[in-house]
Amino acid sequence: MRLMEAIPNFSEGRRPEVVQAIAAPFRQTPAVFLLDEEMDPVHNRAVLTAVGEPEALRRACLAACRQAVALIDLNQHSGEHPRIGAADVIPFVPLMGTTHEEAVATARQLAEEIWQELAVPTYLYEDAARDPERRLLPAIRKGGFEALRDGAIREAGRRPDFGTDTVHPTAGATVVGARKPLVAFNVNLATTDLELGKRIARAVRESSGGLPRVRAMAVDMRESGRVQVSMNLTDTDVTPISVAYRFVEAAAAAEGVPVAESELIGLVGLAPLAAVAQDALKVGAMSAAQVLEMRLLSVLTGEKA
């Protein structure tokens, strides 16, 4: 079996029965597996993680969007998280046996189907974007559903990739894209000096000249007496977790501050984790097929190891 991952975000975090209805296609579609479900009532948002054969996964996503369109009215929706759609954002990530290009193709096809079958305009983002200026989510979601509904969708540069210049009256618009696996990695420093954390975050992040494919910000963790350098590593083939860790560790050490501990947040792929072990042990060559559980996974999904 060839596997791709989707992490669809829906604008519903308070009504469990609605989230269950949206998640149902991921449970019921053969060759698709729902790995994780998170509901957040403050953000009023649900994040699902599903894995499956690309074609089946795309069909399950479309069916889930159909439910979201039927059950969510963004005119009635409030929550802390920026959003423009009932089905808000759907990134695809390549896994075992699938390529990045296939993830891009899957995203573009789903975006077209959401428009044609559900009459919800769609935007392509990240690596699925057709215009480099449309890669980033914040620009697409600026002002949220309300801004698009009230006319922003007709502004130059904000027209959808699929659809006309009007949002769906209740379901808004949907952003679909493709990206590499992302690792959410926090390093907690044994200090309460937030300015130090900010300097290190600035030094490590790509946007201010740091490490490629690293986003970073400093977070004040008053309760634990720490400052956190919170990072998203968006391509660990380019900047591995170990490299980001050592950068932050060295920058803090230069100011006399040790690392207290780190945190890996959410689901992490085996490959970036194995790369950390390989680096720490100076292991010359190692393949994912050497990991017993990966071998089993390959056998179970019918891929040759």
Next chain:
Amino acid sequence: MRLMEAIPNFSEGRRPEVVQAIAAPFRQTPAVFLLDEEMDPVHNRAVLTAVGEPEALRRACLAACRQAVALIDLNQHSGEHPRIGAADVIPFVPLMGTTHEEAVATARQLAEEIWQELAVPTYLYEDAARDPERRLLPAIRKGGFEALRDGAIREAGRRPDFGTDTVHPTAGATVVGARKPLVAFNVNLATTDLELGKRIARAVRESSGGLPRVRAMAVDMRESGRVQVSMNLTDTDVTPISVAYRFVEAAAAAEGVPVAESELIGLVGLAPLAAVAQDALKVGAMSAAQVLEMRLLSVLTGEKA
């Protein structure tokens, strides 16, 4: 699904059709998965790695032994590797959802069945041994099939756990046991000084007062101009890979020799590998369920993550 691993070793490494016949039950039994097959003509030996639901795995092992008994005559067998049986050694290792105690129970039950159904006497070893003096394989296999056949089986302390005081005329005897997952880990030092390697191997191994659950020896790697400290870590909960690595690295550094590189040999479990990453990054808490592939494996085998 609850999973256990078996790594049965058979005394046939030259006739592929015989190894295929022996491996067939692992391919054909539902809820059992054959992960790896290795044939070595010099050792004249095959090593299979299979994973499955404990009951089904035990039945597949018994069926494979039946084939080995039918197809291998140890009186005609030659090879470098010590052996006493057509089915020579069968260790069970607990995996997802199974305990060490179950692996011991599975080993003891298989040992009884091999005697009762195939008339091959069996020995219990490692954690399945009923006598602490019978834990180690070299003692059980001393002198090989020929010694047992020629009367050693009747010596005090060498009587089988199941069976009478005669080997099976062609299939000899079989050793069955249970152990923790084993990690084969080599550290190659940038030196040609074999004595240095021997000193470090002696320092690190448990039998001469080093780290618990570590076996080690020095290997002269003339071709690459290195000396290798070759280790078996038999319980990485007790001595993790990182600890063994740092011990060898520090001992070599104390004599001015750096580590050139390391090697992880064969299949490695995700848990000991993740522990290395956790140590290297100072990650406070991490669960196997955070690894995406493990989550998928849990879903595929019907275990809740």
